[in-house]
Amino acid sequence: MTGLSLNQETIKQWSLPELAKGCVAAEVRGVGLWRAPVQEYGPEAAGRLLRDAGLTVTSLCRGGFFTASDAGERTAALEDNRRAIDEAVAVGTDVLVLVSGGLPAGSRDLHGARERIADALAELAPYARERGVRLAIEPLHPMYASDRCVVSTLAQALDLAERFPADAVGVVVDTYHLWWDDTIAAQIARAGERIAAFQLADWVTPLPEGVLLGRGQLGDGSVDFRWFREQVEAAGYTGWTEVEIFNPGLWARDGAEVLGEIIERYRTVL
Amino acid sequence: MTGLSLNQETIKQWSLPELAKGCVAAEVRGVGLWRAPVQEYGPEAAGRLLRDAGLTVTSLCRGGFFTASDAGERTAALEDNRRAIDEAVAVGTDVLVLVSGGLPAGSRDLHGARERIADALAELAPYARERGVRLAIEPLHPMYASDRCVVSTLAQALDLAERFPADAVGVVVDTYHLWWDDTIAAQIARAGERIAAFQLADWVTPLPEGVLLGRGQLGDGSVDFRWFREQVEAAGYTGWTEVEIFNPGLWARDGAEVLGEIIERYRTVL
Numbered sequence: 001m002t003g004l005s006l007n008q009e010t011i012k013q014w015s016l017p018e019l020a021k022g023c024v025a026a027e028v029r030g031v032g033l034w035r036a037p038v039q040e041y042g043p044e045a046a047g048r049l050l051r052d053a054g055l056t057v058t059s060l061c062r063g064g065f066f067t068a069s070d071a072g073e074r075t076a077a078l079e080d081n082r083r084a085i086d087e088a089v090a091v092g093t094d095v096l097v098l099v100s101g102g103l104p105a106g107s108r109d110l111h112g113a114r115e116r117i118a119d120a121l122a123e124l125a126p127y128a129r130e131r132g133v134r135l136a137i138e139p140l141h142p143m144y145a146s147d148r149c150v151v152s153t154l155a156q157a158l159d160l161a162e163r164f165p166a167d168a169v170g171v172v173v174d175t176y177h178l179w180w181d182d183t184i185a186a187q188i189a190r191a192g193e194r195i196a197a198f199q200l201a202d203w204v205t206p207l208p209e210g211v212l213l214g215r216g217q218l219g220d221g222s223v224d225f226r227w228f229r230e231q232v233e234a235a236g237y238t239g240w241t242e243v244e245i246f247n248p249g250l251w252a253r254d255g256a257e258v259l260g261e262i263i264e265r266y267r268t269v270l
Numbered sequence: 271m272t273g274l275s276l277n278q279e280t281i282k283q284w285s286l287p288e289l290a291k292g293c294v295a296a297e298v299r300g301v302g303l304w305r306a307p308v309q310e311y312g313p314e315a316a317g318r319l320l321r322d323a324g325l326t327v328t329s330l331c332r333g334g335f336f337t338a339s340d341a342g343e344r345t346a347a348l349e350d351n352r353r354a355i356d357e358a359v360a361v362g363t364d365v366l367v368l369v370s371g372g373l374p375a376g377s378r379d380l381h382g383a384r385e386r387i388a389d390a391l392a393e394l395a396p397y398a399r400e401r402g403v404r405l406a407i408e409p410l411h412p413m414y415a416s417d418r419c420v421v422s423t424l425a426q427a428l429d430l431a432e433r434f435p436a437d438a439v440g441v442v443v444d445t446y447h448l449w450w451d452d453t454i455a456a457q458i459a460r461a462g463e464r465i466a467a468f469q470l471a472d473w474v475t476p477l478p479e480g481v482l483l484g485r486g487q488l489g490d491g492s493v494d495f496r497w498f499r500e501q502v503e504a505a506g507y508t509g510w511t512e513v514e515i516f517n518p519g520l521w522a523r524d525g526a527e528v529l530g531e532i533i534e535r536y537r538t539v540l
Binding site for chain 1: 373378379380381384411412413415416417420422423425426449450451452453473475476477478479480481491492493494497
């Protein structure tokens with residue numbers, strides 16, 4: 001499937017070797033990775049495995065969590081992000097997705113948290129750029145604003161990214177997080193060359209407790225995927241389209257069957 | 271408590287007579303009502319009960335659900351909203367809160383749904399205005415966009431409201447729905463005299479399944495209430511401050527105790 005990348009969390013029942021084998025068998029040429037399984041397998045070994053299979057690593061999830069106000073936590077977060085950049089290099093991707101962090105415990109200062117993200121980007125962007133890795137700020141749905149990411153809209157992500165060179169700091173356009181926003185067409189156009197990744201999941205309800213694992217299979221929900229693709233293409237994006245669905249229903253099934261369904265849906269909804 | 275209004279859903283274990291008695295005992299002078307308990311008690315009788323107790327009815331929840339594309343459903347919704355306006359008159363409030371409706375089943379057309387809301391407002395606004403009732407569009411948190419309300423930001427609510435005279439169509443500023451939005455200060459200033467109601471609940475996580483009943487007691491979460499009050503006051507709002515919390519933990523407790531806690535928190539956080 002031209003342009004389709006499978007984010008590994010979508011079929012997390014697969015080990016990295018199974019992921020490589022399964023994608024090759026299904027003629028999917030790109031994969032998005034997560035740090036925990038990559039660390040477990042070894043970043044260099046993971047990079048070699050996927051490269052040898054002819055796969056492109058389209059992104060690594062995730063750096064970020066920049067909002068701590070405590071100095072020690074802040075230093076630790078920056079160190080961890082430098083490791084994440086190194087891991088991105090090791091697996092062979094030029095995109096590190098950033099989940100920027102929520103409010104520190106007891107804080108109600110959204111503005112302060114967002115400014116600390118800018119400070120962290122200023123520290124990390126040169127390190128990343130020297131290594132050929134672009135930091136990609138991912139706006140998360142506003143329902144995650146308090147505990148995961150105070151960057152809730154593409155406009156906010158761009159307000160942060162535009163303080164830095166476009167090849168150093170980009171943004172992620174993920175349909176699950178952004179579909180509801182009536183200003184999204186204008187913001188995608190504004191993003192232009194800043195779009196570092198385009199991710200797909202559908203919006204379905206009712207949301208599960210904790211609202212983390214309720215993403216829907218493409219076509220099952222409210223997202224107009226074709227419209228989104230037209231917007232990112234009109235903005236000049238020519239990169240991969242990554243399917244990233246967190247859903248226990250998909251994790252309970254046979255991985256190859258799930259990937260077959262994703263390919264079928266991808267053809268239909270896009 | 272000057273300016274404090276108790277939305278009855280916050281202590282829904284109370285009957286209407288208990289609500290009247292409980293508020294008087296706690297020196298709370300305003301109440302917000304919901305249609306179902308009002309209909310059960312009888313709208314005129316409810317109005318008389320609360321008036322006789324010296325209470326002001328600060329709002330009635332809720333009209334709306336304007337997004338059906340089916341003609342029959344649409345007609346039924348308009349009829350139901352005329353009844354809601356009549357009930358607002360009967361209970362003696364000039365504010366009818368509108369939850370505008372989500373996407374019709376199978377639809378992905380957010381723009382179309384929002385335009386149908388505008389059409390419905392055009393039909394209902396004269397009827398409401400003749401009766402001294404202001405329609406108050408409530409933007410709901412984006413996590414409700416698909417199934418409850420495609421109006422997700424105060425900017426969207428104002429885009430709709432501003433098509434009509436300010437005394438006919440206003441907006442609701444509810445901290446629970448709007449706290450995450452970094453443009454909210456500018457939008458509250460823009461709203462000005464359109465602010466028909468100011469409602470409080472705190473944002474707490476983890477969200478429960480279905481995300482309807484997870485609102486937090488004032489002070490337990492991420493909302494900076496004092497900041498919000500300063501914004502609505504700067505915009506010229508001089509009306510009531512209504513506490514509207516949906517939380518099974520509060521419903522399981524003694525109503526008078528809950529109201530006492532709300533008053534205490536209200537003093538602290540505002």
